[in-house]
Amino acid sequence: xxxxxxxxxxxxxxxxxxxxxxxxxxxxxxxxxxxxxxxxxxxxxxxxxxxxxxxxxxxxxxxxxxxxxxxxxxxxxxxxxxxxxxxxxxxxxxxxxxxxxxxxxxxxxxxxxxxxxxxxxxxxxxxxxxxxxxxxxxxxxxxxxxxxxxxxxxxxxxxxxxxxxxxxxxxxxxxxxxxxxxxxxxxxxxxxxxxxxxxxxxxxxxxxxxxxxxxxxxxxxxxxxxxxxxxxxxxxxxxxxxxxxxxxxxxxxxxxxxxxxxxxxxxxxxxxxxxxxxxxxxxxxxxxxxxxxxxxxxxxxxxxxxxxxxxxxxxxxxxxxxxxxxxxxxxxxxxxxxxxxxxxxxxxxxxxxxxxxxxxxxxxxxxxxxxxxxxxxxxxxxxxxxxxxxxxxxxxxxxxxxxxxxxxxxxxxxxxxxx
Amino acid sequence: xxxxxxxxxxxxxxxxxxxxxxxxxxxxxxxxxxxxxxxxxxxxxxxxxxxxxxxxxxxxxxxxxxxxxxxxxxxxxxxxxxxxxxxxxxxxxxxxxxxxxxxxxxxxxxxxxxxxxxxxxxxxxxxxxxxxxxxxxxxxxxxxxxxxxxxxxxxxxxxxxxxxxxxxxxxxxxxxxxxxxxxxxxxxxxxxxxxxxxxxxxxxxxxxxxxxxxxxxxxxxxxxxxxxxxxxxxxxxxxxxxxxxxxxx
Numbered sequence: 001x002x003x004x005x006x007x008x009x010x011x012x013x014x015x016x017x018x019x020x021x022x023x024x025x026x027x028x029x030x031x032x033x034x035x036x037x038x039x040x041x042x043x044x045x046x047x048x049x050x051x052x053x054x055x056x057x058x059x060x061x062x063x064x065x066x067x068x069x070x071x072x073x074x075x076x077x078x079x080x081x082x083x084x085x086x087x088x089x090x091x092x093x094x095x096x097x098x099x100x101x102x103x104x105x106x107x108x109x110x111x112x113x114x115x116x117x118x119x120x121x122x123x124x125x126x127x128x129x130x131x132x133x134x135x136x137x138x139x140x141x142x143x144x145x146x147x148x149x150x151x152x153x154x155x156x157x158x159x160x161x162x163x164x165x166x167x168x169x170x171x172x173x174x175x176x177x178x179x180x181x182x183x184x185x186x187x188x189x190x191x192x193x194x195x196x197x198x199x200x201x202x203x204x205x206x207x208x209x210x211x212x213x214x215x216x217x218x219x220x221x222x223x224x225x226x227x228x229x230x231x232x233x234x235x236x237x238x239x240x241x242x243x244x245x246x247x248x249x250x251x252x253x254x255x256x257x258x259x260x261x262x263x264x265x266x267x268x269x270x271x272x273x274x275x276x277x278x279x280x281x282x283x284x285x286x287x288x289x290x291x292x293x294x295x296x297x298x299x300x301x302x303x304x305x306x307x308x309x310x311x312x313x314x315x316x317x318x319x320x321x322x323x324x325x326x327x328x329x330x331x332x333x334x335x336x337x338x339x340x341x342x343x344x345x346x347x348x349x350x351x352x353x354x355x356x357x358x359x360x361x362x363x364x365x366x367x368x369x370x371x372x373x374x375x376x377x378x379x380x381x382x383x384x385x386x387x388x389x390x391x392x393x394x395x396x397x398x399x400x401x402x403x404x405x406x407x408x409x410x411x412x413x414x415x416x417x418x419x
Numbered sequence: 420x421x422x423x424x425x426x427x428x429x430x431x432x433x434x435x436x437x438x439x440x441x442x443x444x445x446x447x448x449x450x451x452x453x454x455x456x457x458x459x460x461x462x463x464x465x466x467x468x469x470x471x472x473x474x475x476x477x478x479x480x481x482x483x484x485x486x487x488x489x490x491x492x493x494x495x496x497x498x499x500x501x502x503x504x505x506x507x508x509x510x511x512x513x514x515x516x517x518x519x520x521x522x523x524x525x526x527x528x529x530x531x532x533x534x535x536x537x538x539x540x541x542x543x544x545x546x547x548x549x550x551x552x553x554x555x556x557x558x559x560x561x562x563x564x565x566x567x568x569x570x571x572x573x574x575x576x577x578x579x580x581x582x583x584x585x586x587x588x589x590x591x592x593x594x595x596x597x598x599x600x601x602x603x604x605x606x607x608x609x610x611x612x613x614x615x616x617x618x619x620x621x622x623x624x625x626x627x628x629x630x631x632x633x634x635x636x637x638x639x640x641x642x643x644x645x646x647x648x649x650x651x652x653x654x655x656x657x658x659x660x661x662x663x664x665x666x667x668x
Contacts, residue, residue, distance in 0.1 A: 215535060218538075218539050278531075282531035283531060298508040300492070302523075304521075362512055
């Protein structure tokens with residue numbers, strides 16, 4: 001009896017090991033894979049519930065655009081939370097810089113001057129950097145908890161956004177600036193979408209080959225060729241499907257139909273994601289952020305200027321919030337002082353659903369993007385179902401708890417520590 | 420022969436409390452000096468000053484006879500002073516190579532961190548310490564106390580430390596691993612590295628140290644050659660804070 005029991009146990013575990021072993025061979029992050037599966041499940045459920053309205057080019061195109069504002073900020077929030085801090089002011093920084101940029105292009109510069117959009121954007125990003133540095137200074141050099149400083153920032157910059165124009169809405173915006181929001185003309189069309197797709201595919205192949213050659217040279221184990229081919233093939237397939245879906249959405253009321261292609265805000269999000277993921281994995285700056293999250297004392301003893309690092313990370317968060325502000329106001333074609341209200345909560349939720357540990361040290365940019373897409377999918381799926389917006393909030397609140405609960409269980413089982 | 424390190428008349432205050440009062444110690448190449456004292460005697464403060472974690476409020480530090488200014492861990496490392504801390508100072512969420520090179524990453528020509536090369540170098544230095552770790556890509560969190568200790572030592576010797584500070588290197592280890600660390604210390608000594616060893620374990624100290632320095636309440640009680648004193652004499656120095664009458668100053 002005991003024997004049989006034991007055998008059962010071993011086989012059960014072996015089966016598990018078999019599948020996990022398969023994933024390990026592929027060197028795929030199991031957590032991220034789980035998120036992708038959950039996301040696909042949610043999409044399919046909504047597709048069924050909405051009479052096939054969810055998985056359409058039009059809805060996915062809109063979903064991508066809607067994800068970009070929260071997604072851009074979520075990449076920065078990963079760094080902040082990994083470093084054991086929090087930033088509650090991102091929504092207000094977004095609102096303030098959006099308002100400032102609206103004033104610049106509508107009131108200060110001639111509205112249709114060709115240089116106006118870029119100068120406006122640079123001023124906005126600089127303002128974000130200054131605001132972020134201001135908050136970072138109090139946190140890093142004066143030792144005030146980030147929770148307090150950014151809670152104050154939430155009030156200061158939301159109020160500041162109102163004071164800039166005493167609450168007046170500013171419209172319209174510069175036509176080139178407006179393209180950053182997506183909108184009817186804010187995408188790059190079929191041809192350029194394919195160019196972007198081809199570049200991405202070339203980069204995926206190049207990176208895979210180069211990594212393999214280098215590991216071979218150093219005599220490290222490499223994954224089997226079939227595993228390499230499978231992972232690379234899936235990545236390429238993803239790019240192809242993405243471009244095809246974006247191209248399948250055609251501009252309304254055009255004949256012959258004009259393909260929209262990848263929206264500009266989504267391109268911005270992709271660019272930000274690549275840069276931030278690169279910073280996290282390939283630079284000293286990124287390495288130090290994770291080291292500080294894992295053991296601040298060790299980082300300090302390693303000779304890392306942890307105060308300056310903290311300042312820089314909050315500055316970066318300010319810049320990303322301003323960039324998100326540009327996208328958000330461009331979408332509205334106006335500067336409104338309430339833009340981005342409550343988005344700090346969506347941004348933090350995206351990072352946390354994406355596996356960023358509030359205890360610090362763990363979290364990935366890719367995870368946060370998946371988290372942002374997940375949140376936005378729930379939101380727009382329930383809107384398609386005509387649910388009342390208060391009910392949507394209630395449901396998203398519960399889902400946040402459940403998502404983190406699943407993560408806590410997963411971490412406990414895999415010995416990753418507390419979430 | 421010039422001394423590797425001299426710390427002269429070091430004082431340190433924390434608020435109104437004087438943690439160190441005019442403490443002087445020195446170290447020669449290939450020598451192991453044990454630092455002993457109760458908790459709060461000032462051992463940790465003294466070595467944190469040498470390793471750059473604290474700055475002294477008074478006194479001088481000389482490296483090979485030359486006065487130096489140590490204001491940060493980076494300064495200390497520039498003078499070849501490496502520290503292995505009691506709490507090991509490892510970031511548990513990073514892999515062993517990332518920890519060994521923390522703050523001194525190897526870079527590719529493109530200015531990105533070269534994880535592959537760091538892994539290869541880490542493998543070499545850990546082989547030198549005869550340490551077997553299956554995967555250097557796992558987080559340090561998943562390693563044993565002895566393995567972590569070896570990583571901390573590996574970090575110090577990779578960068579050609581001339582002066583090594585070891586704070587309770589065997590506190591968290593079992594007997595076998597303690598023995599291993601003892602062998603390591605003897606090996607480093609033969610390479611001409613000077614070592615400050617901080618320990619509670621008086622047996623360890625007598626086994627490994629050439630000289631013993633005792634601190635009490637932030638003051639120097641005395642320094643003696645290990646062969647000139649008995650364990651009882653050293654214990655009484657630690658407890659009473661006085662030189663035993665039988666011992667020559």
